[in-house]
Amino acid sequence: xxxxxxIGMFGFGVVGQGLxxxxxxxxxxxxxxxxVIKNADxxxxxxxxxxxxxxxxxxxxxxINTVVxxxxxxxxxxxxxxxxxxxxxxxxxxxxxxxxxxxEELVDIQHEYxxxxxxxxxxxxxxxxxxxxxxxxxxxxxxxxxxxxxxxSNYILSKVFNENQLYADALKKAQELGFAETDPTLDVGxxxxxxxxxxxxxxxxxxxVKPDDVFNIGIDKLGxxxxxxxxxxxxxxxxxxxxxxxxxxxxxxxVLPRLVGKESILYNVENENNGVLVKAAFADEQFFxxxxxxxxxxxSAVLSDIAALRYGYRYEYKKHLESSALNYSQDYLIxxxxxxxxxxxxxxxxxxxxxxxxxxxxxxxxIGHINLQQIAAHKADLDREGNFIAEIA
Amino acid sequence: xxxxxxIGMFGFGVVGQGLxxxxxxxxxxxxxxxxVIKNADxxxxxxxxxxxxxxxxxxxxxxINTVVxxxxxxxxxxxxxxxxxxxxxxxxxxxxxxxxxxxEELVDIQHEYxxxxxxxxxxxxxxxxxxxxxxxxxxxxxxxxxxxxxxxSNYILSKVFNENQLYADALKKAQELGFAETDPTLDVGxxxxxxxxxxxxxxxxxxxVKPDDVFNIGIDKLGxxxxxxxxxxxxxxxxxxxxxxxxxxxxxxxVLPRLVGKESILYNVENENNGVLVKAAFADEQFFxxxxxxxxxxxSAVLSDIAALRYGYRYEYKKHLESSALNYSQDYLIxxxxxxxxxxxxxxxxxxxxxxxxxxxxxxxxIGHINLQQIAAHKADLDREGNFIAEIA
Numbered sequence: 001x002x003x004x005x006x007i008g009m010f011g012f013g014v015v016g017q018g019l020x021x022x023x024x025x026x027x028x029x030x031x032x033x034x035x036v037i038k039n040a041d042x043x044x045x046x047x048x049x050x051x052x053x054x055x056x057x058x059x060x061x062x063x064i065n066t067v068v069x070x071x072x073x074x075x076x077x078x079x080x081x082x083x084x085x086x087x088x089x090x091x092x093x094x095x096x097x098x099x100x101x102x103x104e105e106l107v108d109i110q111h112e113y114x115x116x117x118x119x120x121x122x123x124x125x126x127x128x129x130x131x132x133x134x135x136x137x138x139x140x141x142x143x144x145x146x147x148x149x150x151x152x153s154n155y156i157l158s159k160v161f162n163e164n165q166l167y168a169d170a171l172k173k174a175q176e177l178g179f180a181e182t183d184p185t186l187d188v189g190x191x192x193x194x195x196x197x198x199x200x201x202x203x204x205x206x207x208x209v210k211p212d213d214v215f216n217i218g219i220d221k222l223g224x225x226x227x228x229x230x231x232x233x234x235x236x237x238x239x240x241x242x243x244x245x246x247x248x249x250x251x252x253x254x255v256l257p258r259l260v261g262k263e264s265i266l267y268n269v270e271n272e273n274n275g276v277l278v279k280a281a282f283a284d285e286q287f288f289x290x291x292x293x294x295x296x297x298x299x300s301a302v303l304s305d306i307a308a309l310r311y312g313y314r315y316e317y318k319k320h321l322e323s324s325a326l327n328y329s330q331d332y333l334i335x336x337x338x339x340x341x342x343x344x345x346x347x348x349x350x351x352x353x354x355x356x357x358x359x360x361x362x363x364x365x366x367i368g369h370i371n372l373q374q375i376a377a378h379k380a381d382l383d384r385e386g387n388f389i390a391e392i393a
Numbered sequence: 394x395x396x397x398x399x400i401g402m403f404g405f406g407v408v409g410q411g412l413x414x415x416x417x418x419x420x421x422x423x424x425x426x427x428x429v430i431k432n433a434d435x436x437x438x439x440x441x442x443x444x445x446x447x448x449x450x451x452x453x454x455x456x457i458n459t460v461v462x463x464x465x466x467x468x469x470x471x472x473x474x475x476x477x478x479x480x481x482x483x484x485x486x487x488x489x490x491x492x493x494x495x496x497e498e499l500v501d502i503q504h505e506y507x508x509x510x511x512x513x514x515x516x517x518x519x520x521x522x523x524x525x526x527x528x529x530x531x532x533x534x535x536x537x538x539x540x541x542x543x544x545x546s547n548y549i550l551s552k553v554f555n556e557n558q559l560y561a562d563a564l565k566k567a568q569e570l571g572f573a574e575t576d577p578t579l580d581v582g583x584x585x586x587x588x589x590x591x592x593x594x595x596x597x598x599x600x601x602v603k604p605d606d607v608f609n610i611g612i613d614k615l616g617x618x619x620x621x622x623x624x625x626x627x628x629x630x631x632x633x634x635x636x637x638x639x640x641x642x643x644x645x646x647x648v649l650p651r652l653v654g655k656e657s658i659l660y661n662v663e664n665e666n667n668g669v670l671v672k673a674a675f676a677d678e679q680f681f682x683x684x685x686x687x688x689x690x691x692x693s694a695v696l697s698d699i700a701a702l703r704y705g706y707r708y709e710y711k712k713h714l715e716s717s718a719l720n721y722s723q724d725y726l727i728x729x730x731x732x733x734x735x736x737x738x739x740x741x742x743x744x745x746x747x748x749x750x751x752x753x754x755x756x757x758x759x760i761g762h763i764n765l766q767q768i769a770a771h772k773a774d775l776d777r778e779g780n781f782i783a784e785i786a
Contacts (some may be wrong), residue, residue, distance in 0.1 A: 022675055026532060027715075038478040126676040128529045135528070136521040138699045139419060264680065268661055282415055283693035287682035289658065299674035301534060304402060307532045324422075 002310040008058030011070035013297030074098040075133035076212035094121030098221035102194035104208040116314035118305035126297035141281040144244040151272035151292035152180035152187035189217035190216035190255040206319030215376040235259040250329035257390040341386035394705040398423035401451030440757035467491040487514030493588035497601040509707035511698035519690035526596035534674040537637040544665035544671030544685035545573035545580035583609035583648040590634035599712030608769040609648035630651040647770035650783040734779035
């Protein structure tokens with residue numbers, strides 16, 4: 001009934017170690033035959049013959065039918081994944097940047113070579129959102145999929161909002177805890193959630209969108225004035241990627257901070273937790289919550305993918321097969337709060353409507369409606385110190 | 394790739410109508426050939442030749458390969474389901490009482506006859522908890538599965554706690570809105586969530602437990618003193634079914650009101666919404682939230698099951714195949730709040746430890762630890778007007 005898996009694993013960090021620990025304790029009809037690692041000198045907790053620094057030790061071994069790819073380098077991961085899939089090996093990966101950047105090609109390769117690439121661990125750690133989009137919402141018209149997809153920036157925002165910590169201190173703490181990278185731009189700049197929302201959009205709407213074509217801005221320019229403003233209005237600020245169907249034939253994708261009120265289920269998602277909000281025509285509002293990062297939560301998603309491969313599981317990309325052609329678009333009016341310093345920025349941005357305007361010596365903001373295309377066209381300006389933009393739901 | 398489904402549907406109420414509406418708009422490779430209904434005289438929105446009052450019009454039709462069972466009567470549903478499964482038809486049902494009461498037999502029949510019975514709609518409406526337990530947590534050690542599984546009683550509790558409505562008024566309103574049955578005991582007495590937690594336990598732990606063997610008590614004896622007590626301590630009261638592994642070899646199941654604090658994710662589940670909290674060794678805490686009742690949310694679960702049948706999907710009941718034998722138990726110490734009138738009840742209940750005791754003219758309570766077996770043995774006493782018991786987490 002289940003196929004025996006012989007696994008080669010690239011990377012043996014926190015996730016790899018956790019995975020090995022749990023696989024050991026279970027009777028899963030699988031064996032990890034080889035780990036390929038970068039640093040041969042690091043002391044390992046397992047017998048030396050299990051390790052190699054040569055990728056061919058996995059890729060060239062015909063006994064290995066399953067590759068688990070858990071390395072940081074997205075380009076190296078991409079090359080390994082393509083080679084493995086083309087040589088008849090199934091692949092489990094948690095590399096969101098690699099998947100998002102090459103998804104269309106990776107799907108084509110799966111179809112051509114009859115192999116399976118699973119990547120639940122790449123999107124919101126332990127939360128089984130890809131599997132649910134594939135299997136459970138495959139016939140649902142989805143109004144939107146959004147949420148909190150990045151544990152590091154959410155951790156920082158929680159500390160800032162609930163414990164009055166300074167942004168810089170909270171970031172440092174997140175780095176110490178291993179939630180944020182040494183270069184935190186991927187997280188706090190909104191790139192990581194952008195990769196994830198591109199992957200989500202493919203399973204939710206059957207479209208391939210390159211991350212480079214999607215607007216993202218993060219929380220790294222968040223200032224004390226913004227926090228004060230949000231608190232006065234009983235908002236929290238969250239970093240929210242959104243995939244949303246509009247006009248029945250288009251899908252918009254973007255990543256923006258958002259002012260979130262108590263009535264939103266995202267309001268209570270704190271610290272390194274993630275939450276995915278699915279609004280569906282028929283199922284109504286659905287919410288998935290769990291740990292978004294960390295060795296064990298991500299490991300659990302990887303393990304579920306490995307276990308599913310024993311039964312020949314593959315994503316069907318069903319929404320791509322539907323006739324209704326949805327197109328990616330940035331032509332979408334959103335309501336924003338914008339703190340700014342230079343009045344010329346407001347001229348440039350070409351708001352459709354400004355409903356509030358505030359001036360003080362140290363704090364100027366507008367609230368108004370603006371087309372996402374305008375925002376995307378002026379990303380460099382908006383991303384400058386002294387400016388902060390957030391969506392108002 | 395997908396099999397054409399020819400469907401016979403028992404029942405044509407809110408869910409059936411909603412299903413028909415959505416199926417019409419989609420190209421799902423399926424056809425509803427016949428509805429069997431009880432009342433031939435009711436005016437229908439569809440052509441008369443689609444309807445019959447004779448169950449054989451579905452069960453005897455060899456062209457119909459899929460039965461969708463959406464009737465209220467659990468015993469009639471059971472007979473139809475067994476006949477359909479034995480005659481080679483797959484079945485989708487949303488009848489929690491029927492499934493919970495006959496699960497082991499229904500699993501045996503599926504194995505013997507090679508047919509598939511799916512019932513996502515039976516547990517927490519739109520929330521795909523069964524599918525996730527089956528497919529995603531199939532290799533996870535689950536510490537517990539609990540949550541808010543009954544929309545009617547949660548709606549009542551929300552009105553009582555947030556809008557200071559009287560219990561009786563909130564119940565009446567729930568009935569008017571169609572959330573609660575005319576005889577509301579199934580909901581507010583905790584029977585409905587008990588059926589659901591029995592089904593959940595089978596997929597989470599690989600055990601069959603008869604609903605009659607599981608303790609349940611509801612919220613129908615909730616009094617103003619309990620509400621005051623809870624509010625003073627910043628608790629809300631929620632009706633919570635629990636399935637929990639203890640001592641590595643036992644599973645306890647019970648349904649009790651619970652005093653829930655702000656730190657719990659269940660605290661914010663309001664009105665007719667449901668939430669399922671999965672605590673897993675590896676994936677950590679996971680939470681699924683959505684509409685627990687209503688034609689469309691339940692219909693969406695039923696539709697997902699129907700769609701999955703096109704691909705030959707069946708529950709594997711994987712946890713039942715594992716060697717680790719878990720046994721059902723009621724030998725479990727829990728901490729409770731108990732409002733009572735008759736002092737003799739406290740004697741009888743044989744608390745392991747009483748940590749607080751309060752007396753006033755109109756209000757007496759104890760807080761202490763007590764074995765679930767004791768609680769279960771005195772259900773009749775606890776269920777008497779003047780008493781109210783709730784777990785303290």
